[in-house]
Amino acid sequence: MAEIQSIAVIGAGTMGNGIAQVSAMSGLDVTLVDTQDSFIQRGMDNVKTSLARFVKAQKLTQAQADAAVARIRTSTSLSDAVKDADIIVEVVPEKIDLKQAVFQQIARAAKPDAVLATNTSQLSITAIASAIDRPQDVIGTHFFNPPVMMKLVEVVRGLQTSDRALGVALALAKKLGKEAAVCKRDTVGFITTRAAAALRLECLRMLEEGVASMEDIDRAIRLGFNHPMGPIELTDFNGLDVALFNAMSLRDAYGERFNPPQSLVTRVKAGQLGRKTGAGWYDYTDPKAPKPTQ
Ligand SMILES: NC(=O)c1ccc[n+]([C@@H]2O[C@H](COP(=O)([O-])OP(=O)(O)OC[C@H]3O[C@@H](n4cnc5c(N)ncnc54)[C@H](O)[C@@H]3O)[C@@H](O)[C@H]2O)c1
Structure with missing residues (x-):
């Protein structure tokens, strides 16, 4: 992958809509996914409210805020949303069974060279990756709340995570204007x-x-x-x-x-x-x- 151009964010809740927003503000093509239109609507309302605050504080022009919204496509179809994405960030609730099931859906539809990231705060990256047959592509990208303001992305390697996936996760953090801290060993609670x-x-x-x-x-x-x-x-x-x-x-x-x-x-x-x-x-x-x- 030459440069990350597109991201799919799975889950439009507290963290997901913020990750979608900061990605769109950084020029990526974003697809934001949730299970129901009303959840997506709530997420997009948060994005628009937050962008309006940036405009009011003169940190963005109205045109830049409008362009960011226009870069976010929404979908209730996970497979459709992930199929062209360079990186996919899973941001569903902190339950191992749910995350594993979502990763199985992602792995079935994602491009072969896509990197598959999870925003888990503490679950084992290796355990999440064990649900699919391409564990080398799975990595933790732990954003902080609210993602538009917080500078850190804690990047967590699973046991089988490849150097390539690590490189893509670090490139994503940089592209979003964040600083990365790498947790080299997949241990409960990371750093x-x-x-x-x-x-x-x-x-x-x-x-x-x-x-x-x-x-x-x-x-x-x-x-x-x-x-x-x-x-x-x-x-x-x-x-x-x-x-x-x-x-x-x-x-x-x-x-x-x-x-x-x-x-x-x-x-x-x-x-x-x-x-x-x-x-x-x-x-x-x-x-x-x-x-x-x-
Ligand atoms: N809230 C925080 O401060 C925070 C900070 C860092 C990391 N995290 C981590 O981020 C993840 C998400 O946390 P959150 O606070 O945003 O949760 P949340 O409950 O606010 O949002 C989760 C969203 O995922 C959606 N979802 C559930 N199943 C789905 C599926 N199968 N496909 C698509 N969407 C689905 C839900 O409808 C919901 O909108 C968790 O792993 C959590 O530990 C949270």
Whole structure:
């Protein structure tokens, strides 16, 4: 492949529509796929709202924003969408069975030289690749939320990933104006998910031990380490169920240092999953002024 010109993005949710947008803004021909027209519509509405913000901030002209929208074709047919793409990025929910099934569909329809990427945050690239007969073409391209703003793409090699696929993934990151960090070994949580979990779990343990209030723990990490959000408020933002699943997978891989704190388990049982349910560690009855729930 001379240069990447086209990308198919499978899944138009939180991450998928952002990856489609940044790809279109970088001049790629994009096909954005989801299972229902309404999901695609929601994704495209997000893209248009985000582009309008760029125009308002004078970072894009209206003509550039319109051109980006025009570069995104949408489809509910995965096989049709991937057939001409140089690279395909799978961005469906974090479930191994679903991702393997989607990769089987992709592998049946993609060009022989297409690179098949997954945006998984922590699942094994090798396990996803094991579902198809061309594992050498499979690689992790882990974008961050929101993809239009966040600079990093964590590129993760599976056991059988070829140097060619790695090269194409790095070229994609560059084309999109991102910086890549390569995780050389396919290990649970890669670099970033594993490191973020260690910080989050230690902060939750400090909270359980009464070392400091949740507001002070969040303030300390935010201001002391220049993080945009503290780990406890970030857990509310991403979902406590996601944090629990994440901790359990890391515990299975690395042992008890990733044991989920009891307070996290209890809140998930109570359905207090964070912003999406109105309460997690903080209460969002007034979303502009969240209050600690303990
Ligand atoms: N949300 C984040 O902050 C974040 C950050 C980094 C990585 N990730 C990873 O990105 C992936 C997607 O996460 P998300 O937050 O965008 O999820 P999401 O639930 O917002 O979006 C997933 C989309 O995939 C669609 N989908 C489901 N099955 C499909 C299929 N068979 N074909 C086509 N589309 C299908 C769904 O309808 C949905 O629109 C996950 O692997 C997640 O771990 C998420």
